[in-house]
Amino acid sequence: MTGSSADRLRRLRWVLTAVFTATNMLGLAAFAWWMIRDDAREGVSRTDAELRRVTSSVSRLVVFDQTIDFSLVNVDELNDSCPQFAIMPGGAPTFQAHLSGRACVPMDAAVLSGLAAGAVRNRTVVTGYQHGTGGELVRVRVEPLLNQARTPVGAVVAVTDMRPEQQRHNHLVLLVLSGLAVLVGGLAVVAHILSGRAIRPAAAALQQQEVLLAETAHDLRTPVAALRALAETALDNPAQRADLLPRTVRLAVRMGGIIDGLLTRARLAAGVEHLAIQPVWLDQLVSGVVDETPADGAQITLTAAPTKVNADPALLQRAVANLVDNAVRYGRQPGAEAIVHITVAGGTVTVADHGPGMDTELMDESFDRFSSTGGSSGLGLSIVRWVAQAHGGTLSVYNADEGGAIFELTLPVSTS
Numbered sequence: 001m002t003g004s005s006a007d008r009l010r011r012l013r014w015v016l017t018a019v020f021t022a023t024n025m026l027g028l029a030a031f032a033w034w035m036i037r038d039d040a041r042e043g044v045s046r047t048d049a050e051l052r053r054v055t056s057s058v059s060r061l062v063v064f065d066q067t068i069d070f071s072l073v074n075v076d077e078l079n080d081s082c083p084q085f086a087i088m089p090g091g092a093p094t095f096q097a098h099l100s101g102r103a104c105v106p107m108d109a110a111v112l113s114g115l116a117a118g119a120v121r122n123r124t125v126v127t128g129y130q131h132g133t134g135g136e137l138v139r140v141r142v143e144p145l146l147n148q149a150r151t152p153v154g155a156v157v158a159v160t161d162m163r164p165e166q167q168r169h170n171h172l173v174l175l176v177l178s179g180l181a182v183l184v185g186g187l188a189v190v191a192h193i194l195s196g197r198a199i200r201p202a203a204a205a206l207q208q209q210e211v212l213l214a215e216t217a218h219d220l221r222t223p224v225a226a227l228r229a230l231a232e233t234a235l236d237n238p239a240q241r242a243d244l245l246p247r248t249v250r251l252a253v254r255m256g257g258i259i260d261g262l263l264t265r266a267r268l269a270a271g272v273e274h275l276a277i278q279p280v281w282l283d284q285l286v287s288g289v290v291d292e293t294p295a296d297g298a299q300i301t302l303t304a305a306p307t308k309v310n311a312d313p314a315l316l317q318r319a320v321a322n323l324v325d326n327a328v329r330y331g332r333q334p335g336a337e338a339i340v341h342i343t344v345a346g347g348t349v350t351v352a353d354h355g356p357g358m359d360t361e362l363m364d365e366s367f368d369r370f371s372s373t374g375g376s377s378g379l380g381l382s383i384v385r386w387v388a389q390a391h392g393g394t395l396s397v398y399n400a401d402e403g404g405a406i407f408e409l410t411l412p413v414s415t416s
Helices: 005-061 071-075 109-122 163-198 200-236 238-270 282-292 313-330 379-390
Strands: 084-088 126-131 137-146 152-161 278-281 299-304 308-311 339-345 348-353 394-399 405-410
Touching: 005 071, 005 084, 005 137, 005 152, 005 163, 005 200, 084 109, 109 126, 109 137, 109 152, 163 200, 200 238, 278 282, 278 313, 282 299, 282 308, 282 313, 282 339, 308 313, 313 339, 313 348, 313 379, 313 405, 379 394, 379 405
Parallel strands: 299 339
Antiparallel strands: 084 152, 126 137, 137 152, 278 308, 339 348, 348 405, 394 405
């Protein structure tokens, strides 16, 4: 099952969230890997630099006379500090091996002697990893010990325990991975919010489409049924066709008006209706609307003062026509003719009727689709509200003390 359009949009949001999160997670993971690897290398480099300092310093403290003198080595602070070191003959028993006074990590003397022998034999510095007698991972540096003739006679072996460095690095790894998890979680939340905003226009358009379809079905159901009934009656009763034809035409005109209103509201709600804002004489526009509105026996009075507003003439004319039509249709007492008073002044159109008034609990709902207090679909008032909002104006409704409803459409006054 493909699901509804709303379901597909929700799935799209989750897909966008996953793609955004995965893309950023890959970048963060690569950065975390580089940071961890670089920290490990830096740790080894610092360790090697410390070992180099020890081997170089000890080599300079050894005195070559007829024998090798370690007296300066014994009194130096390096002899009793870490990293520890050993001066080994490297396979040539020319002198007694010397071990530093402090054993920071237990080491097998045979291992140290073998490392010294390799450095003497190859005449090169050797660095690498070994294991202490307790299985500890250690870092070693072996530097050949040269006599006055620049001939290797032994080697200085410096040894340091790598466990503190490993613990420090593991702590950093834990911090980096924890931070990565927090960042990925935060990115997922941000991605979900951003994807929601990204599909919001599509969701709004989908909602407007569903509203349009629902309103179309709701508002056309009754007139279509009435039109069909009239057509069937005319078909079955040829003698009544002359009477039924005008009613059929009026009903068709009403259906056309409903469709036009639905399309107008849909375009306004979707934001595709571009307002042609210009200075408009509101009193003249309202007067023209009143002249063109069928009275149907209603008494319509107009009191207007010259006032100019900034508005789209076509939409404003539609809004005023809806207010007047609403008052003519539903602003009357049962069995009485409608009485409508229209006032124009200061950028405000006031339409008052002598009908039953508005239910105060339903006033807010009267501007929503499918609701009204007089049997209409509420579409006309809904369009008026949308037009007012699109122009930065307001539509208010309240009941008069003497009875009847009063609608006030207020628009920005033009200063030009």
